Amino acid sequence: MTINEKQDSIVEEFSIFDDWMDRYQQLIEYGKELPPIAEQKKTQQYLIQGCQSKVWLDAELRDGKIYFTADSDAIITKGIVSLLIKVLSGHTPDEILNTELYFIDKIGLKENLSPTRSNGLVAMIKQMKAYALAFKAKNDGNS
Incomplete structure (x- = not known):
């Protein structure tokens, strides 16, 4: 599945909810499905700066694709x-770096977040793209 197909699928899932309370509930459900980050990675090194709540994010490159794990101490943020x-x-570093995350606006997430959560969202995306950039640089250096 491409990144855009995944985004379209999320947009479709959220479109069935008229009410933002239902969408928040859906976000919480997503948070529960989050593959847990290793406990030893819940350190300052993996903490995303700019989030009001604590969010730890890690990434590893396997077979040319990046796999993320994360956790948060806040249920909506975790979602x-x-x-x-x-x-x-x-997905590959290039796919991640070249993608536009349009699903955030399409499901109305950005406009329904508090300014601090919205800044946190931007910080999370920035960190994920930073990992992609680092893995890409490392890969380009090895070829």
């Missing part, structure tokens, strides 16, 4: 990072 992982995990 948000879970959505980002659902969309971006399992």
Whole structure:
């Protein structure tokens, strides 16, 4: 599945909810499905700066694709990072760097977040793209 197909699937899932309380509930459900980050990675090194709540994010490159793990101490934030992982995990650094994450606006996520959560969302995306950039640079250096 391409990144855009994953985004379209999320947009479709969220379109059945008229009410933002239902969408928040869906976000919480996504958070529960989040593959857990290793406990030893819940350190300052993996903490995303710019998030009001604590969000730890890690990434590893396997067979040319990046796989993310994360956790958060806030249930809505955990749901948000879970959505980002659902969309971006399992793709190449180039795919991640060249993608536009349009699903965030399409499901109305950005406009329904508090400014601090919205800044956190931007920080999470920035960190995921930074991992992609680092893996790409490392790969380009090896070829």
